[in-house]
Amino acid sequence: MYEISTFYPQKIIDKGDSMATLIQEKVRQAVSILAEQDIDLWLIFVRETSVNSDPILPVIYGEATLTRQSALLIHRSGETIAIVGRIDAETTRLIGAYQTIIPCDGGISQNLLSELQRLNPAKIAINTSLSNVMADGLSYGMYQLLLKMLADTPYGKRLCSAEDIIAALNGRKTATEIDLIKAAIAETLDIYQHTYKFMNPGMTEKDVADFMHKQIADRNLLAAWTYEGCPAVNSGPDSPVGHAAPTDIQLEPGHLVHFDFGVQKDGYCSDIQRMVYLLRTEESEAPVEVLQGFDLVRQAIEAAREVLRPGVTGLEVDQAARKVIVDAGYPEYHYATGHQLGKRAHDGGGILGPQWEVYGDLPNQMIEKDQVYTIELGIALEGYGYIGLEEDVLVTEDGNVYLGEPQTQLVLK
Numbered sequence: 001m002y003e004i005s006t007f008y009p010q011k012i013i014d015k016g017d018s019m020a021t022l023i024q025e026k027v028r029q030a031v032s033i034l035a036e037q038d039i040d041l042w043l044i045f046v047r048e049t050s051v052n053s054d055p056i057l058p059v060i061y062g063e064a065t066l067t068r069q070s071a072l073l074i075h076r077s078g079e080t081i082a083i084v085g086r087i088d089a090e091t092t093r094l095i096g097a098y099q100t101i102i103p104c105d106g107g108i109s110q111n112l113l114s115e116l117q118r119l120n121p122a123k124i125a126i127n128t129s130l131s132n133v134m135a136d137g138l139s140y141g142m143y144q145l146l147l148k149m150l151a152d153t154p155y156g157k158r159l160c161s162a163e164d165i166i167a168a169l170n171g172r173k174t175a176t177e178i179d180l181i182k183a184a185i186a187e188t189l190d191i192y193q194h195t196y197k198f199m200n201p202g203m204t205e206k207d208v209a210d211f212m213h214k215q216i217a218d219r220n221l222l223a224a225w226t227y228e229g230c231p232a233v234n235s236g237p238d239s240p241v242g243h244a245a246p247t248d249i250q251l252e253p254g255h256l257v258h259f260d261f262g263v264q265k266d267g268y269c270s271d272i273q274r275m276v277y278l279l280r281t282e283e284s285e286a287p288v289e290v291l292q293g294f295d296l297v298r299q300a301i302e303a304a305r306e307v308l309r310p311g312v313t314g315l316e317v318d319q320a321a322r323k324v325i326v327d328a329g330y331p332e333y334h335y336a337t338g339h340q341l342g343k344r345a346h347d348g349g350g351i352l353g354p355q356w357e358v359y360g361d362l363p364n365q366m367i368e369k370d371q372v373y374t375i376e377l378g379i380a381l382e383g384y385g386y387i388g389l390e391e392d393v394l395v396t397e398d399g400n401v402y403l404g405e406p407q408t409q410l411v412l413k
Contacts, residue, residue: 019267020096022176023062026169027080027097030060033168034076040121042162044072045138045146054127054137056166058267058343064091069145071112072098073119081115083108109149116155124155125162131360134170134348135163171340171349171371178394178403180268181341181372184224185392185404187263188270191215196411201253201278205233205246208257216263224262224269224345231261234386235278241378241386253280256290256385257413258378262345271345271374272404273390276411286410293381294410297389300324301406304337304352304375308367309399314338314352315363321377322354330379336363338375341392347372371395372403 034042046054050065061072068085075081082098089103102111116124128143129135138146150156173181191212199208212231216223223230226243233239233246236255240247251257255278262271275294277286285291304321318337326332336353339346350365352373367373373395378388389407393400 018176019062020094022174023060023095024097025174025176026059027074028078029172029174030074030165030169031076031078031080033165034074034125037164037168039123039125039160039162039165040076041116041119041123042074042125042165044074044127045142046070046072047142052139055134055348056127056137056170059170060097061092062095063267064088064095068104069108071108073115075119075121079119083111083115112149113153116150116153121155122158123160124158125165126159127162127166129161129163129166131362132163132167132348135161135166167349167365168368170342170347171368173342173370173372173394177268177342178370178372180266181270181392182403184263184265184268184270185272187219187221187265188261188272189404191219191263192259192261192272192274195259196276196413199251199257199276199413201251203251204248205235205239205251206248208233208251209246212261219263222264224264224271231259234258236385237380237383239385241380241388251278253278253283254384256381256387258386258388260388260390267343269341269343269345269347270392270404271341271376271390272392273376273378273388274407274411275387275389276413277384278413286412287384290381290384290387291410293379293384293387296324296328296330297378297387298408300377301375301389301391304377305393305400308352308373308375308393308395310367310369310395310397312367313364314350314367315355317352317367318354318363321352321375325377325379333377333379335376337377338373341372341374367395369395369397373400 047069070084073081080098081100082092083102084092086103092101127138198211228245234241235251235257239249257276259274300321303324304317307317307320321337336351338352340349351362353359353363374390376390391406392403
């Protein structure tokens with residue numbers, strides 16, 4: 001065992017590695033959340049994370065892998081402990097978030113039990129959840145192994161879900177995280193502007209997507225989700241809208257062209273939908289029904305924004321937006337109105353969604369200050385295609401703000 005205070009001087013911790021500093025920041029945030037929720041210890045139990053990682057691990061450990069059975073312990077007192085394979089100890093030290101690092105060779109059970117006996121926590125949170133994918137990183141096999149390690153001790157009966165800890169930690173973005181999300185959004189909006197200039201009738205959806213992929217590569221960015229489907233490009237009424245890759249369908253005058261696109265920059269994502277209308281030869285403006293459809297989607301997004309604030313549920317936000325669409329005579333859309341955004345485009349935690357079985361308890365989660373949400377919805381317009389918009393917003397103390405310039409007018413091409 002060695003202590004960072006002696007083995008890893010503060011001047012090395014503060015060497016300027018922004019990602020390591022952000023991990024330290026999030027671990028400190030986790031400590032305050034434990035105290036807030038009256039939970040003594042958060043235990044993250046993993047193995048071979050290059051194969052089966054815990055989704056919260058990048059937030060509290062970074063992108064480095066843990067190659068053997070490992071336990072990260074975060075205590076409400078502020079004490080942080082990493083019990084890891086000896087070959088991972090140096091990497092863990094460099095992260096700078098764990099005060100005590102215990103290198104192990106043959107196994108970690110004895111060291112884990114020793115630390116639990118010393119700390120004697122009344123509540124031990126582990127990563128299991130029925131609803132929140134970000135909080136369900138403990139596999140069933142690892143859960144059984146943990147129970148086996150804790151057999152003949154009182155600690156197995158002190159386990160509880162860490163879902164509320166993870167929802168708060170992952171949802172409450174720090175100032176650093178907000179700046180990183182803004183930077184990803186700025187890149188995305190700039191790529192959109194270049195794409196509007198590039199695209200023309202006669203090109204295929206794949207042609208446009210290839211151009212956007214080149215923009216990603218030229219800027220040393222990553223796609224915010226699966227590369228083949230980021231961007232989604234949908235031209236006209238016959239294009240499959242959803243998580244589908246662009247097709248050979250050609251862009252034609254009279255088509256609505258819908259985009260769903262985001263990038264990952266420095267570990268944080270954007271997720272933005274935009275709309276273009278391709279003018280026919282005789283047109284100088286989009287048809288009335290297209291403009292009305294676009295305005296309706298804008299109205300629904302603003303209806304959601306009016307409700308979105310700390311203390312309300314995602315269900316309430318979803319109901320406000322959905323009502324605008326249904327009251328106008330369109331069928332309700334078959335997905336949630338929004339989701340959290342951060343290190344992933346779909347960042348887990350509460351959603352702005354209906355009370356459907358598939359969403360579990362997530363729509364009932366309370367909105368909190370400093371969470372970042374997308375607001376996304378759309379309608380199908382017969383003969384023209386799909387009108388869908390998506391904006392990224394930050395929840396503030398008394399409402400929310402756009403993190404990038406919203407689309408308020410249809411782009412004409």
